[in-house]
Amino acid sequence: MKKLLIFGAGGHSKVCIETALSAGYTIEAIFDDDNSKEGETFLDIPIVGGTEKLLKEYPPDSYELFIAIGNNRMRMEKYEFLKDRGYSFAKLIHPFSFISKTAEIGDNVLIMPGVVVNSMTVISANVILNTGCTVDHECKIMPHVHIAPGVNLAGNVFVGTGSFLGIGSKVIQEKKIGIWNIIGAGAVIVKDTEDFGVYVGVPAKLMKKLEKI
Ligand SMILES: CC(C)(COP(=O)(O)OP(=O)(O)OC[C@H]1O[C@@H](n2cnc3c(N)ncnc32)[C@H](O)[C@@H]1OP(=O)(O)O)[C@@H](O)C(=O)NCCC(=O)NCCS
Structure with missing residues (x-):
């Protein structure tokens, strides 16, 4: 090493x-x-x-x-x-996390204590999976995403490049988060989101759009 x-x-x-x-x-x-x-x-x-x-x-x-x-x-x-x-x-993977043998983990990924990554999920390069978040089966997390502490993603969720999912937020199965989104603390995403959107609430609604990078 x-x-x-x-x-x-x-x-x-x-x-x-x-x-x-x-x-x-x-x-x-x-x-x-x-x-x-x-x-x-x-x-x-x-x-x-x-x-x-x-x-x-x-x-x-x-x-x-x-x-x-x-x-x-x-x-x-x-x-x-x-x-x-x-x-x-x-790849920094804390020993107190569970990563499925069938998951793919990219370079410069941080996996904090208490994280669960389930079957066939892809975690792309430069992603942060923060304390105690769960990413269920067959999700695809694109590069440069940050998933904050306590977030739950159901199966087959897609998270676009550069998005930030705030603490304790949730995404139901098969939904797609656009690129460079901010999902507010505690939000529950029940529909696909627009690129560059900021979403808050339960169920989550678009609060504003960000400047494109
Ligand atoms: C969504 C968020 C990015 C908005 O930040 P902002 O643009 O600075 O927004 P403001 O604080 O000015 O709030 C604007 C309005 O949205 C509301 N709001 C802000 N965050 C909210 C949230 N998570 N859920 C519901 N409403 C929210 C505010 O109460 C305020 O409402 P008002 O206009 O009726 O008073 C931020 O509040 C947030 O949730 N960040 C996540 C933080 C986090 O997860 N940190 C963990 C780091 S590891």
């Missing part, structure tokens, strides 16, 4: 680091483009610099990387930038 480097030193990074340690990784350093964090440590792991330092001193052939940024768009940009420069990415 190559030594792991973590990119991102915010709140989300802390849970990524603890999951990585629980999964048996050794973490050499943390990076962040906010220079004011340089010299700080988390669990004795030093924050050593930003993108420039990473590219100069930590070559892709010697290290594995994990992008630990909660914001979907920022995580996507950093993941794509560093992938283009030859880095490979870890």
